[in-house]
Amino acid sequence: MQPKERLFKTLKGEPVDRVAWVPFAGVHSGFLKGYAADEVLQDADKLYESLMEVNRLYKPDGQPVIFDLQLEAECLGCELQWEKNSPPSIKTHPLDGDEEEPPVIPCECTIPTPESGRFPIVLDVMRRMKESVGDTTALYGLITGPFTLASHLRGNNIFTDMFDFDEETEELLNYCSKVAKATAGYMIDAGMDVIAVVDPLISQISSNHFEEYMTKPFTEVFDYIRERGAYSSFFVCGDATRNLEVMCETKPDSMSIDENVDLQVALEIGRKHGVVVGGNIPLTTVMLNGNQMDNMKFVVDLLDNMEDKSGFILAPGCDMPYATPIDNAIGVAQAVIETDSVREMVKNYVGEEIDTSGVVIPDYENLDKPLMEVFTLDPLSCAACTYMFRVAQEAKDAFGDKIDMVEYRITEKENIARVKKMEVKKLPSIYINGELEFSSIIPSKSKLEDALNAAMK
Incomplete structure (x- = not known):
């Protein structure tokens, strides 16, 4: 079974020969080739070279082409703080202001085009990846979800806006939904098979606020992706447990969760709604700071503890840390591809206990x-x-x-x-x-x- 076929069958709920594997290697891809994060996110040739190395080393069933939640925000006027070992962060919020004043979308807030900002770089690399590995590997295009994009534009005030300014908040989220649909369309045109709507801040709101403000824009985005013939994923970070049900009701094909969410709980909710679940290898305690045996054992134990592996995609809980040891990610790949042999390798392995004796707790x-x-x-x-x-x-x-x-x-x-x-x-x-x-x-x-x-x- 080809890797791409395995992922597609998983997303369609069909039987597969083993669990599909998707390494979320964003800026980590640059680490593989010795490029800093700010280089790999601004240079098409370096990004393409790095992604091809991810494909060669980690043998993915699916892989993202870029993991940068500032791509759209930069086009819309947010200044970025660039880093060497992580994606950029938002430095300024164009719609920020007094929390007692409602957000106002200025007329110059238009929809980004394929020529805006860094989109020409990203779309070029997507087309090159499609030509090089698209026949065998499912390619993910990642877009910023409506709520996180709204927070980039409005800042922390977005959280109080939901209590104080109903109509203005709804207008802002509808605008961000239009941006999401447009960018999803550009990526589908460039050959992306799966569009992941990445909205980490969804874990920070109540399910009531989700239903009031988020159900409509997210449903529209997922409907659009489906109409365009691509698969979709709802990507969330943090403890989003309370919102898994309402997330599924927006009808994505899959959702991705991190280590804060109990995987079995997510699988039960996902299967009830026909939504595949991806996750949730811990990023720091296992992938970044563990060793190769720790990573292999974690994957084997995770798979062995699942009575039903249908509707599941193995993946890191979020974008892999830049300096994740290469051997650790290779160990994950080996554990999912050759589970039986790796199980024998780690059956007597006991990981090193975390030493807390040196931690001084304040009085x-x-x-x-x-x-x-x-x-x-x-x-x-x-x-x-x-x-x-x-x-x-x-x-x-x-x-x-x-x-x-x-x-x-x-x-x-x-x-x-x-x-x-x-x-x-x-x-x-x-x-x-x-x-x-x-x-x-x-x-x-x-x-x-x-x-x-x-x-x-």
């Missing part, structure tokens, strides 16, 4: 002033982490020396040990004086300030 009861601790995956590459860290930084700026603030990124091993010792369950999270205040939910500026004021009493 929270005797602090001189409130301590705000922000736990993130990486605010440079995780959109939800970006916005949670930003609202925390704004609070720190407002309170100044009245509070202390520290951020822990679990891309660093010592912070993984801290997460384990403090029993942090979900990312991103904010703790105040050692108590969990916001878990996988981005607070409004006023709510976070209220929590900090309460800690001062």
